[in-house]
Amino acid sequence: MEALDLKPISSRTRRSDVADEIRRLIIFGVLKGGQRITEVALAAQLGVSRQPLREAIRELAETGFLISEPYKSLTVRDFTKRDLTELYSLRAALEQLAFKELWPKRTDDDIRDLRCRLDQLNDSVAQGDSAAGIERELHLHTWCFDVADHRMLADAWSRVRPHLHYYYALHQRAHGRSGPLRHAHDEYVAIACGDDLDAMLSSVAVHMQDGIQNVLPLFGDEE
Amino acid sequence: MEALDLKPISSRTRRSDVADEIRRLIIFGVLKGGQRITEVALAAQLGVSRQPLREAIRELAETGFLISEPYKSLTVRDFTKRDLTELYSLRAALEQLAFKELWPKRTDDDIRDLRCRLDQLNDSVAQGDSAAGIERELHLHTWCFDVADHRMLADAWSRVRPHLHYYYALHQRAHGRSGPLRHAHDEYVAIACGDDLDAMLSSVAVHMQDGIQNVLPLFGDEE
DNA sequence: TGCGATTTGTCCGTATGTATT
DNA sequence: TAATACATACGGACAAATCGC
Numbered sequence A, B: 001m002e003a004l005d006l007k008p009i010s011s012r013t014r015r016s017d018v019a020d021e022i023r024r025l026i027i028f029g030v031l032k033g034g035q036r037i038t039e040v041a042l043a044a045q046l047g048v049s050r051q052p053l054r055e056a057i058r059e060l061a062e063t064g065f066l067i068s069e070p071y072k073s074l075t076v077r078d079f080t081k082r083d084l085t086e087l088y089s090l091r092a093a094l095e096q097l098a099f100k101e102l103w104p105k106r107t108d109d110d111i112r113d114l115r116c117r118l119d120q121l122n123d124s125v126a127q128g129d130s131a132a133g134i135e136r137e138l139h140l141h142t143w144c145f146d147v148a149d150h151r152m153l154a155d156a157w158s159r160v161r162p163h164l165h166y167y168y169a170l171h172q173r174a175h176g177r178s179g180p181l182r183h184a185h186d187e188y189v190a191i192a193c194g195d196d197l198d199a200m201l202s203s204v205a206v207h208m209q210d211g212i213q214n215v216l217p218l219f220g221d222e223e
Numbered sequence C: 001t002g003c004g005a006t007t008t009g010t011c012c013g014t015a016t017g018t019a020t021t
Numbered sequence D: 001t002a003a004t005a006c007a008t009a010c011g012g013a014c015a016a017a018t019c020g021c
Helices: A014-027 A039-046 A050-062 A081-102 A108-126 A130-148 A151-174 A186-192 A197-218 B014-027 B039-046 B050-062 B081-102 B108-126 B130-148 B151-174 B186-192 B197-218
Strands: A066-069 A073-076 B066-069 B073-076
Touching: A014 A039, A014 A050, A014 A151, A039 A050, A050 A066, A050 B050, A081 A130, A081 A151, A081 A197, A081 B081, A081 B151, A108 A130, A108 A186, A130 A151, A130 A186, A151 A197, A151 B081, A186 A197, B014 B039, B014 B050, B014 B151, B039 B050, B050 B066, B081 B130, B081 B151, B081 B197, B108 B130, B108 B186, B130 B151, B130 B186, B151 B197, B186 B197
Parallel strands: none
Antiparallel strands: A066 A073, B066 B073
């Protein structure tokens, strides 16, 4: 009964496939930060024409995965320590807004849904399946945006989420299969099921601080 | 010495011109909400080929001004009362985060810059130039994002800002030349120049509430 | 300074896929 | 089911801008 967040089949089009694929290549480190991309080469490798590729590029440039300098270059975004701290502070603000919005709207079904997502996450972690663990941690954190019933906020999250995915994957590549820590989200979920909104808001802040501490060491000196 | 927020000349390209123009047509009501758009017709009217138009469309769909249903239709976003309240709650969260970030970073130059933006706004209002008033109100509210020195937050604002522009223009069309109220931002700026962050955060919240009350009546029954 | 090489940006004609009638 | 309309995608061409020599 888990609600996987997939794109509807109806919206499957070449440009979206291409965008997803490029995003995947970046997240999993095949395309590396700072690397230059030439359209024609990429189009040939992906086996598509330039038109849908260029549209996909617009999409990825809009969300910050590619840096497009007209007539000059197209490069893969090189994420820095600063980008990471920015991501987490923005993410905290968005997630806190989500909890404020959803707090009076939560139903028992929503609570069950959240616990289900947590169980799935803990299962993946227990099995050492870190790829699934990443997906499910993201899915867990998507819960508040699903329930908040706030489309513009959900859109903002949908642009932030792939960036988080990138850092999770980075962390995984650096530390082997250690994705999220075992039961690291138990308290987060417990408070989310409770009645104390202020406690939840500070739990979000604390959770973000923990997250950033895990990933920060992966960056050395840069800016 | 005012720092106008223009796109650098280097990035001027046909697709960005087209995107700006379509956004403008939507904001000023030439293209109306719900209206269907056909690519070929629009390309002909704008005098460009379909490739840069499609890229511009991706950009506008990504930021919510156009609704693209692959293989089906491309329509102008029909904003509702709900969209407006969502915009204002998200905007408040972003602006509050900006002030938290900038608070320890403010320099005297920044303060002067802010006062300058306020003066320009009040000038426009006094002269009854509502188009300039809208621009300058947006420019005033962009100050906190300029100073916060938080690129991801600034990006989020840059997607929110055109929506706000839309509602301002809607308000102007409905109420004649009455844009922002005279000296409505004086207190906002005064507190922003002061030392009380909490006061600023609640000032942002109050300012948002005032803003939403001005625009809400323009929407009737919808959803 | 200029010139060629490379790449991005743009245009056009055409073909295919999808939804609607 | 066929026909229509339109979005999507392809391929080839050229124009425009940048960079290195």
